[in-house]
Amino acid sequence: MLTRARKRLVAGLVALVAVSGATLVAAPPEASAANGCNVEYVRSNAMNRTVPVCIVSAGGGGPKPTLYLLDGLRAPANNSGWLINTDVARYMAGKGTNVAIPFGGAGSFYTDWQTPDPKLGVNKWETFLTRELPGYMAARHGSDNRRNGIAGLSMSGTSALNLASRHPNFYKAVASYSGYPTVTMPGFTQGIMASVAEVGGNPFNMWGFYPAGTWFQNDPFLSAGNLAGKNVYVSSGSGVGSKYDSSVNPASSNFDPVKFAQMIPLEVAASTSSQIYIGRLALVPGVKLTTRITPDGAHWWDYWQSTFKESWAKTFRPAFF
Numbered sequence: 001m002l003t004r005a006r007k008r009l010v011a012g013l014v015a016l017v018a019v020s021g022a023t024l025v026a027a028p029p030e031a032s033a034a035n036g037c038n039v040e041y042v043r044s045n046a047m048n049r050t051v052p053v054c055i056v057s058a059g060g061g062g063p064k065p066t067l068y069l070l071d072g073l074r075a076p077a078n079n080s081g082w083l084i085n086t087d088v089a090r091y092m093a094g095k096g097t098n099v100a101i102p103f104g105g106a107g108s109f110y111t112d113w114q115t116p117d118p119k120l121g122v123n124k125w126e127t128f129l130t131r132e133l134p135g136y137m138a139a140r141h142g143s144d145n146r147r148n149g150i151a152g153l154s155m156s157g158t159s160a161l162n163l164a165s166r167h168p169n170f171y172k173a174v175a176s177y178s179g180y181p182t183v184t185m186p187g188f189t190q191g192i193m194a195s196v197a198e199v200g201g202n203p204f205n206m207w208g209f210y211p212a213g214t215w216f217q218n219d220p221f222l223s224a225g226n227l228a229g230k231n232v233y234v235s236s237g238s239g240v241g242s243k244y245d246s247s248v249n250p251a252s253s254n255f256d257p258v259k260f261a262q263m264i265p266l267e268v269a270a271s272t273s274s275q276i277y278i279g280r281l282a283l284v285p286g287v288k289l290t291t292r293i294t295p296d297g298a299h300w301w302d303y304w305q306s307t308f309k310e311s312w313a314k315t316f317r318p319a320f321f
Helices: 004-021 083-084 125-141 154-164 188-198 257-281 301-320
Strands: 037-045 049-056 063-067 096-103 143-153 171-177 231-236 290-291
Touching: 037 096, 049 083, 049 125, 049 290, 083 290, 083 301, 096 125, 125 143, 143 154, 143 301, 154 171, 154 231, 171 301, 188 257, 231 257, 231 301, 290 301
Parallel strands: 063 096, 063 143, 143 171, 171 231, 231 290
Antiparallel strands: 037 049, 049 096
């Protein structure tokens, strides 16, 4: 259980999820084949719209595994942070695995909302990701819908673990990079609400009025037992500086207090949540758990690119082949 002091600390830190990436990323260009994948448009009847999805095709014949990569809090409608900030699409070329990177979903936690939202519209991402998009991937790209994996960062690290726990018969492997899988613990609930509100949504339209509604049904910590026998990867940094970017180190001559405020408290909170979750998951029989909790680390894509590649080698590839 969290101590009272830690509860207050976590509440303050997780609420800062709302400012993640506010000034660090310019409006992205349209994605194209130059990013290492091809944009295709997949109809979602559940959301009554077409969703752009950048797909790295496994190529060749025969049934194929599929890895779904989810974006963060401010996911743009016409691109993905995975394509803007990392080389993972090109990295996955030739790996014998379809990779599907859906665009959009800002502030949605990639879940089925209870109520349409005046700002964020109709969100039925769980239905799209577990039924509609897999059907498209099977018909167009030979996905076997048996060897499936899902991964996400920050907001969607929470989502990936939630979806894998809610659909254990669909996913063989899951990875969370700097996620917040302790959804209903003090502080984290408030942080999730604040992050949804920051992008204009009403958090009560998502899972209802806390503690009623479906908040507890969407908490990966509480459903961790459903991942028995699965390959799971969980990573975060400590929030104590970055080996990639000295500007978030207060002792550095080029210290940037704005970047520090955006990237460091978020990672401290992610580290707290992830380590609590790891302790729970370690008790689940048969789970194949890989963790990477680094002594440094900021809430940014350079770390997530690195941990994605490790998760491919240690979690997804062994689950698929």
